[in-house]
Amino acid sequence: MGVTDDEWLRTAVHVVGVILLIAAVAPFVVYGVPQVVGADHGFVVLSGSMEPAMSPGDAVIVREASPDEITERDIITFQTDSETPTTHRVVDVVERESGEAYVTKGDANEDPDSGTVPYDRVIGEVLFVIPLIGYVVNAVxxxxxxxxxxxxxxxxxxxxxxxxxxxxxxxxxxxxxxxxxxxxxxxxxxTDGNSGAAGSVGSHSAADVDSEGSAIxxxxxxxxxxxxxxxxxxxxxxxxxxxxxxxxxxxxxxxxxxxxxxxxxxxxxxxxxDAPPADTEDGPPDDPDGGAAAAAAGETTTVETDGGTHGG
Incomplete structure (x- = not known):
């Protein structure tokens, strides 16, 4: 039988729905588990100091980086005296006795940040920005x-x-x-000669159903x-x-x-x-030997003779 137009339409709608669902869920999975893209942290942007590169409500995905990997023009997330980390761009790298330090500045700010950021305060380098999902994250x-x-x-x-x-x-x-x-x-x-074959077929069908429909x-x-x-x-x-x-x-x-x-x-x-089955008043009396008698009545035997096999 050929596939009808309605079936094709339902299949297409189903596929499109699955794709849209994955596209909607994937950004939140990346934010919640940044390790899936090789990152380590996810943060929500709260201010507009880095516009237009990132805006309030965006999410930044950050990976930990060594000092050699952080260069001028990179965007880094670092810890300040506040509990909320800051994400700004590196405008200069300063060599000091204690190690490298970074001069940072927000793209929307006129002046660089006061002081420098030592490497031990750096959380990581921004890999990419996911727009707008921060609003949902903050709401949740x-x-x-x-x-x-x-x-x-x-x-x-x-x-x-x-x-x-x-x-x-x-x-x-x-x-x-x-x-x-x-x-x-x-x-x-x-009870006739073909009953054995019929019973055998029924038994195999039941076994197939049990094997295919297995469940806990x-x-x-x-x-x-x-x-x-x-x-x-x-x-x-x-x-x-x-x-x-x-x-x-x-x-x-x-x-x-x-x-x-x-x-x-x-x-x-x-x-x-677990309740026992109720006895019916109109039904026949229980006969423990009835099942055996019925089985004996319908039982068939085969006897091999010179002419072949015959049902008896």
Whole structure:
């Protein structure tokens, strides 16, 4: 069958969406983990002293450099008396007894910075600038921005996946309950000479499904253990997030809470799985030998003779 125009359109939209998603996420990955591009640090530009090379809200990616690698016209990030590092351009390199020092100046400033910057105060050399993402980074670093940009999307995603999983568990239980009698009936009815072949084909199909559809199985005891672990770790992670107020600590606490809810939902969805099946009043009485009799009735044997193999 050929590919329809609608299928081509859906594929093209999917590919374009993936490309746009990667393009949107990649700058933040580089800023958060600059090692992926061979850098060491990421900083957000707060002032316009280096315009037009970089503007407030831009992010600079910085790599550590040796004294020999820093020359005039390079842009370096260095530590000052303030807690916030400064990023300016090197306008002169001065040789001193203690080592090299650098005269720096902002591109938008008229005069050089007061004093010189010794090498031991240099954080690194600017590799490149990522425009505008600093606004997003600064917003996410606030409590409200972190909740809006991280916690809420993560909670919605996990909630959606949990909802889908719970519904799939319910559907599997209903499907298994309806399919069991039909399978048993199919094997019991196979009494003629071809029943052995039919039963053999059915057995191989079931084995193929089991091998191809393999999945991780969690028992109720495993879910209980996971729930206990999450419940014990949740207070500690919440306390650490409250005391540290760091993004990683808050993320850990949120992930622990979501994991606890996820495991709890799975455990609740399996609450009725251990209940024994109810006896039906109208059904036939239990016959422990019925299965063996049915199997014997449908069993086939082969006897080798001079003329070949015949079914008996």
């Amino acid at each position: 670093n606030t409590p409200v921005g972190f909740v809006a940009a991280v916690v809420v999307p993560l909670a919605l995603f996990v909630g959606s996946e949990l909802w889908t999983l719970l519904h799939s568990v319910d559907d599997d239980v209903e499907t298994g309950g309806d399919g069991g009698p039909e399978t048993a009936g199919g094997h019991a009815a196979a 199985t969690l028992t109720r005891s495993s879910l209980q253990l996971l729930a206990v672990v999450f419940a014990l770790y949740l207070p500690y992670s919440a306390y650490a997030a409250y005391k540290l107020t760091e993004a990683w600590a808050i993320t850990g606490a949120v992930a622990t809470g979501i994991g606890f809810l996820f495991v709890g939902g799975l455990y609740a969805s399996t609450a009725g799985d």
